[in-house]
Amino acid sequence: MNIHEYQAKELLQSFAVPVPAGGIAFNATQARQAAEEIGGSRWVVKAQIHAGGRGKAGGVKVVNSLDEVGKAADSLIGSRLVTHQTGPEGSLVQRVWVEQASQIRQEFYLGFVIDRASQRITVIASSEGGMDIEEVAKVSPEKIIKEVIDPAIGLRDFQCRKVATAIGLKGKLMPQAVKLMKAIYRCMRDKDVLQAEVNPLAVVGSADDEKLMVLDAKFNFDDNALYRQRTITEMRDLGEEDPKEVEASGHGLNYIALDGNIGCIVNGAGLAMASLDAITLHGGRPANFLDVGGGASPEKVTNACRIVLEDPNVKCILVNIFAGINRCDWIATGLIQAYESLKIKVPLIVRLAGTNVEEGRKILAESGLSFITAENLDTAAAKAVAIVKG
Numbered sequence: 001m002n003i004h005e006y007q008a009k010e011l012l013q014s015f016a017v018p019v020p021a022g023g024i025a026f027n028a029t030q031a032r033q034a035a036e037e038i039g040g041s042r043w044v045v046k047a048q049i050h051a052g053g054r055g056k057a058g059g060v061k062v063v064n065s066l067d068e069v070g071k072a073a074d075s076l077i078g079s080r081l082v083t084h085q086t087g088p089e090g091s092l093v094q095r096v097w098v099e100q101a102s103q104i105r106q107e108f109y110l111g112f113v114i115d116r117a118s119q120r121i122t123v124i125a126s127s128e129g130g131m132d133i134e135e136v137a138k139v140s141p142e143k144i145i146k147e148v149i150d151p152a153i154g155l156r157d158f159q160c161r162k163v164a165t166a167i168g169l170k171g172k173l174m175p176q177a178v179k180l181m182k183a184i185y186r187c188m189r190d191k192d193v194l195q196a197e198v199n200p201l202a203v204v205g206s207a208d209d210e211k212l213m214v215l216d217a218k219f220n221f222d223d224n225a226l227y228r229q230r231t232i233t234e235m236r237d238l239g240e241e242d243p244k245e246v247e248a249s250g251h252g253l254n255y256i257a258l259d260g261n262i263g264c265i266v267n268g269a270g271l272a273m274a275s276l277d278a279i280t281l282h283g284g285r286p287a288n289f290l291d292v293g294g295g296a297s298p299e300k301v302t303n304a305c306r307i308v309l310e311d312p313n314v315k316c317i318l319v320n321i322f323a324g325i326n327r328c329d330w331i332a333t334g335l336i337q338a339y340e341s342l343k344i345k346v347p348l349i350v351r352l353a354g355t356n357v358e359e360g361r362k363i364l365a366e367s368g369l370s371f372i373t374a375e376n377l378d379t380a381a382a383k384a385v386a387i388v389k390g
């Protein structure tokens, strides 16, 4: 689960990490009010969407008067912001975060990720902040600093100093850097964060009063741990999530929307991935990933069909079941129910194998409905691709 920048900043503030004073606004009036409360004469109005690259896309506006705050909020709220992370359709901006503008002296990158190879939380830092870290990693990999944290003893001061020195922090900023890194690590551990990214971490203020401050933060949480993170789940913004994905999770289905036109209903995540591969191999594009899981009841299959068909791009559905705990006769019954109750008009290509396969095939054959059957995944994928290609 992802949260907005302002929510990440509020969370960091509760761990005593310095962030600019700010306020959230759903319209121009609230934005002006927030700016007035913050005080000063320079503010930044920032579109809140679950995607980065907002600065380059015009979603971060530095303004010098309350009128400009209102105007910036007006132009952002209700618009669709297209960044290199949103895809061409962009994301609808429903709120803006108004914050104090900082006098930036330098920008750094600071991230905390779980390194699956070492199975440990790893600090990633770079002096090349404010930019695309993926680009830095490609062009100048030597500018990416990594420090692995031993979970038994946690992040140590010397490790923080090592990272801070490597990115060029010194003097009064050193103790600030140590405190800040340890606080983010603590936040990550306590809140079941999978990935915490601060970009930029900035040195702000005048030459004789330099301070480290978090100017942007992106957090991603472990979905499997949300049951014990109530304050985090309350931050969920369903408006940022694909409604089909939200609905699917409510039915115990694992659905992820993709951009092709062949809908997929499969049991098991591995087989679902293989089905997407098979479609792609034959030159097609899957419209989604969908794992109905084990023990898929007819109702579950109907729900799966409905959710897949909510995507207007879907031109046919590939059903690929290798039943172990599942039973092919339940799947077949579910498909017939779905066909009738949803008045399905697109072709259904069905590949059944495993438990009760003969019964399943018989039910489909005797239904009188025009299912297209296939013996194996490869021919099923080939048939689906042939259909969408006309």
Ligand code: ADP
Residues within 6 Å of the ligand: 020, 044, 046, 051, 052, 053, 054, 055, 056, 060, 099, 100, 101, 102, 103, 104, 107, 130, 199, 200, 215, 216, 217
């Ligand atoms: P994104 O990563 O989505 O582009 P950021 O929050 O990182 O959005 O903002 C982009 C850039 O805008 C930052 O790199 C920084 O230079 C500037 N910026 C962001 N917040 C502030 C602020 N409070 N004061 C001054 N400049 C800011």
Ligand code: MG
Residues within 6 Å of the ligand: 052, 053, 130, 199, 200, 216
């Ligand atoms: Mg940023």
